[in-house]
Amino acid sequence: KYEERDRSKSELSVFEQQFFGKRNSISEKEDGLRAQNRILQKTQLFINETKDKFNDVKFQMGAVGERLKIEFEVELDSVINLEFEEVERIKELKDKIERQRRRIANFGEINPMAVEAFQTMKERHELISGQRNDILEAKDSLMETITEIESTATVLFTESFDKVRENFQVVFRSLFSEDDSCDLVLMDPENPLESGIDIIARPKGKRPLSLSQLSGGEMTLTATALLFAFYLQKPAPFCIFDEVDAPLDDVNVLKFNKIIKRFSKESQFVIVTHNKATMAEVDVLYGVYMQDMGISGVSPVDFRKFGHDPVLEDVK
Numbered sequence: 445k446y447e448e449r450d451r452s453k454s455e456l457s458v459f460e461q462q463f464f465g466k467r468n469s470i471s472e473k474e475d476g477l478r479a480q481n482r483i484l485q486k487t488q489l490f491i492n493e494t495k496d497k498f499n500d501v502k503f504q505m506g507a508v509g510e511r512l513k514i515e516f517e518v519e520l521d522s523v524i525n526l527e528f529e530e531v532e533r534i535k536e537l538k539d540k541i542e543r544q545r546r547r548i549a550n551f552g553e554i555n556p557m558a559v560e561a562f563q564t565m566k567e568r569h570e571l572i573s574g575q576r577n578d579i580l581e582a583k584d585s586l587m588e589t590i591t592e593i594e595s596t597a598t599v600l601f602t603e604s605f606d607k608v609r610e611n612f613q614v615v616f617r618s619l620f621s622e623d624d625s626c627d628l629v630l631m632d633p634e635n636p637l638e639s640g641i642d643i644i645a646r647p648k649g650k651r652p653l654s655l656s657q658l659s660g661g662e663m664t665l666t667a668t669a670l671l672f673a674f675y676l677q678k679p680a681p682f683c684i685f686d687e688v689d690a691p692l693d694d695v696n697v698l699k700f701n702k703i704i705k706r707f708s709k710e711s712q713f714v715i716v717t718h719n720k721a722t723m724a725e726v727d728v729l730y731g732v733y734m735q736d737m738g739i740s741g742v743s744p745v746d747f748r749k750f751g752h753d754p755v756l757e758d759v760k
Contacts, residue, residue, distance in 0.1 A: 514559060570668065594637065601636055604677060614675035616636045618644065619665045619699050643670065660691035672707065679707075684714045689701070689722050701725040 555561070577729030592701055609628045616626040625646045632639035645655060645666040652658055658666065668688060675683065688699050697719055705725060713720060722731055728746045735741035 598743045600634055605630070606638070608673045608677050611676040612670055615672045615676070615703065616666065616669040618703060619669050619696075620647055626666070661693055661696050664688060664691050665696060665700070668703075672703065675707065676712070679710050681712065682712050684716075687718065688715070689717055689719045692719075694721065697721045 477522060505520065505547065512518045512520055605628070612628055613626055617624055627643075627644040628644040629644060630639045632634055633644055643655060643666070645658060645662070647658070647662055650658075655663060655666065689700055692700060698721065701722055704715070707713075708727075715726065717723065727748050728744060731743040731745070733741050
């Protein structure tokens with residue numbers, strides 16, 4: 445039993461040594477585990493701090509990106525992707541940065557409503573620019589229309605002028621004689637719509653430099669010829685003459701009456717006259733007399749109702 449006891453003690457001693465050795469090993473493992481836990485906690489804390497710093501940097505980059513976009517119209521990605529060369533003159537670069545900062549500081553405070561004001565001005569600018577473009581397009585279209593109208597008007601005016609010129613020469617020679625000459629001349633043929641017109645009338649035996657050198661009767665016949673030249677171009681249903689024959693002599697009155705008679709087939713002429721020769725040529729004569737003081741009366745005589753009686757030709 446003693447021997448068994450001694451062997452058991454020896455075995456117990458071995459087991460105790462193994463136990464304490466294992467317990468020491470476990471203690472060391474636990475110490476190492478606690479150390480690892482502390483490292484893990486520190487690492488986790490560092491990760492959290494890094495995440496916070498990352499979020500701060502990200503927020504700052506977003507703010508910088510918005511500022512770059514608003515103030516300089518530059519995207520942040522384009523700035524990040526820029527390749528920067530190493531600059532040795534750092535002091536010069538810092539001085540430049542400082543000057544830019546002072547320059548920005550001199551601009552004053554930032555207007556928080558600048559973006560809204562810019563958008564408003566931009567919209568108004570686009571509206572005004574659109575209206576300006578519309579006006580320019582309308583101007584170009586109007587100029588084209590004016591050019592087309594001027595071209596058409598020039599052609600029509602030239603045709604009408606040539607016809608009036610021919611009519612003027614025909615009527616003038618019928619009032620004067622075939623040897624007399626007259627003409628209408630454009631003073632500026634290159635610009636007929638803005639040109640003045642020179643009226644030339646040269647009765648036989650005269651070379652007047654201007655119309656004022658003609659006699660009263662000649663000027664009246666010239667004006668009558670010009671009026672009838674316009675009349676022939678565009679006949680009117682009614683023509684009124686107020687004592688046109690007053691400055692004419694008997695021969696010219698007959699010429700005047702002859703041409704009136706010629707054109708009376710197409711138009712009705714109303715002539716105010718005191719000339720007996722003119723009265724003798726009319727179809728209907730209206731005599732104006734004073735019926736009472738301040739009251740005028742009209743006495744019409746229609747010669748078309750009377751036949752021709754040769755006996756009356758000898759009556760003076």
